[in-house]
Amino acid sequence: MTTINRKKLNELCAREEQKFIAEHPKSAEMYVRARKSLLGGVPMNWMRKWAGAFPVFVARAKGAHFVDVDGREYVDLCLGDTGAMTGHSPDVVADAIAHRVREGITLMLPTEDSVWVADELKRRFGLPYWQFALTATDANRFAIRIAREITQRSKILVYNYCYHGTVDESFASLCDGGVGPRRGNIGPPVNPAETTRVVEFNDLNALEDALKHCDVAVVLAEPAMTNVGIILPDAGYWKAARELTRKYGTLLLADETHTICVGPGGCTREWKLDPDFVVFGKPIGSGIPASTYGCTEEVAERISARIALEDCDVGGIGGTLAGNALSLAAIRATLQNVLTTRAYESMIPLAKRFADGVGAKIKKHKLPWNVQQLGARAEYTFCRKPPRNGRESAAASDFALERFLHLYALNRGVLLTPFHNMALMCPATTEPDVDLHTRIFEEAAGELMA
Numbered sequence: 001m002t003t004i005n006r007k008k009l010n011e012l013c014a015r016e017e018q019k020f021i022a023e024h025p026k027s028a029e030m031y032v033r034a035r036k037s038l039l040g041g042v043p044m045n046w047m048r049k050w051a052g053a054f055p056v057f058v059a060r061a062k063g064a065h066f067v068d069v070d071g072r073e074y075v076d077l078c079l080g081d082t083g084a085m086t087g088h089s090p091d092v093v094a095d096a097i098a099h100r101v102r103e104g105i106t107l108m109l110p111t112e113d114s115v116w117v118a119d120e121l122k123r124r125f126g127l128p129y130w131q132f133a134l135t136a137t138d139a140n141r142f143a144i145r146i147a148r149e150i151t152q153r154s155k156i157l158v159y160n161y162c163y164h165g166t167v168d169e170s171f172a173s174l175c176d177g178g179v180g181p182r183r184g185n186i187g188p189p190v191n192p193a194e195t196t197r198v199v200e201f202n203d204l205n206a207l208e209d210a211l212k213h214c215d216v217a218v219v220l221a222e223p224a225m226t227n228v229g230i231i232l233p234d235a236g237y238w239k240a241a242r243e244l245t246r247k248y249g250t251l252l253l254a255d256e257t258h259t260i261c262v263g264p265g266g267c268t269r270e271w272k273l274d275p276d277f278v279v280f281g282k283p284i285g286s287g288i289p290a291s292t293y294g295c296t297e298e299v300a301e302r303i304s305a306r307i308a309l310e311d312c313d314v315g316g317i318g319g320t321l322a323g324n325a326l327s328l329a330a331i332r333a334t335l336q337n338v339l340t341t342r343a344y345e346s347m348i349p350l351a352k353r354f355a356d357g358v359g360a361k362i363k364k365h366k367l368p369w370n371v372q373q374l375g376a377r378a379e380y381t382f383c384r385k386p387p388r389n390g391r392e393s394a395a396a397s398d399f400a401l402e403r404f405l406h407l408y409a410l411n412r413g414v415l416l417t418p419f420h421n422m423a424l425m426c427p428a429t430t431e432p433d434v435d436l437h438t439r440i441f442e443e444a445a446g447e448l449m450a
């Protein structure tokens with residue numbers, strides 16, 4: 001088996017670090033300033049994770065490209081980790097937002113856009129009732145609360161190494177056969193073993209064992225895992241899993257925040273899933289904070305029967321700005337004009353081009369890696385066979401190698417998502433954008449294996 005020469009990897013990393021620092025003097029300067037007033041020198045903790053001594057500071061972004069403060073232009077394959085899957089600032093959304101901004105941003109009253117959007121979501125996902133929040137995290141949290149309330153069960157179930165935003169219950173992982181806080185979990189409110197059951201993806205026996213306790217309100221799941229590499233469900237997995245949830249009285253929440261990359265109605269529509277809830281955030285408003293959760297007729301009836309009018313504003317579901325006029329205008333413009341069936345027809349073949357290109361270079365350099373595609377996204381992982389669950393995928397992760405490949409790409413004008421090796425296509429991405437990455441990937445692999 002081909003192994004990576006660690007000494008060579010370290011030398012190449014050091015060289016790329018020097019190149020990065022030399023070529024980004026203005027970002028370096030801003031980072032020095034930032035460290036005096038931003039915790040860790042960044043506006044958000046995870047921005048420390050970018051490859052390189054500091055993050056590049058952005059000047060402007062449009063479509064599939066952005067320019068940093070040093071005037072360097074990049075192909076953006078990270079796209080705000082899906083927040084900008086629409087491409088940066090699509091004109092039609094920018095116009096709709098500009099119009100709405102002048103006509104009232106937030107009122108605590110509905111606008112006609114909310115009705116148009118809910119009708120469209122119903123058409124896309126097949127679920128009849130919709131509510132809005134500002135982040136996918138909140139949409140997940142609110143749906144979980146509803147699930148707990150109507151089932152009167154305390155626990156939720158998640159897959160090992162899942163990510164669903166900063167939902168407390170989901171920062172749990174399997175350790176020594178039991179459930180414990182996920183590595184890096186900052187100040188967990190309670191031991192997640194109290195709130196959460198965790199199983200490996202694609203393991204129906206484990207799922208049944210966990211559901212058998214009849215204390216799980218809802219399974220919170222991405223239809224395909226996307227946050228620990230791309231992990232596709234086995235054929236028939238969701239059909240059987242859905243039967244199990246029904247057998248044990250557990251609800252199913254399809255978090256389509258990333259899997260919306262497979263089509264306008266996510267996996268729910270493409271794979272004919274039949275969830276009780278759907279959550280969709282991030283790109284739904286082209287990056288304007290917005291998210292939604294939908295539910296079935298039955299869930300709607302059960303929860304409506306339990307909410308007294310007098311208490312409907314203090315139930316732990318909501319947010320002053322949730323469902324605001326600006327978010328809804330952004331969602332309407334996005335669904336109507338940007339994340340359309342036509343857009344997917346160009347984005348998905350580009351992801352295939354990425355996967356084919358990278359796959360060919362992996363083969364050429366005899367690297368023990370694989371590449372997976374899911375709709376408009378593709379990702380390579382450092383193991384020969386595509387992982388079938390979170391544990392397998394996490395075991396194949398290689399932080400130093402990942403950082404090298406990311407920095408190598410960044411230094412040559414391509415941005416990958418910082419947390420793993422994901423590349424996402426937007427409607428403005430082009431074949432030359434994808435091919436640039438393939439050439440850079442091959443160069444990096446060539447240097448590494450020379």
Ligand SMILES: Cc1ncc(COP(=O)(O)O)c(C=O)c1O
Pocket residue numbers: 081135136137138140163164165166222227255256257258281282
């Ligand atoms: C599948 C999934 N759900 C929910 C979220 C949370 O999104 P947000 O951070 O916008 O709340 C994420 C974030 O990466 C995600 O990947």
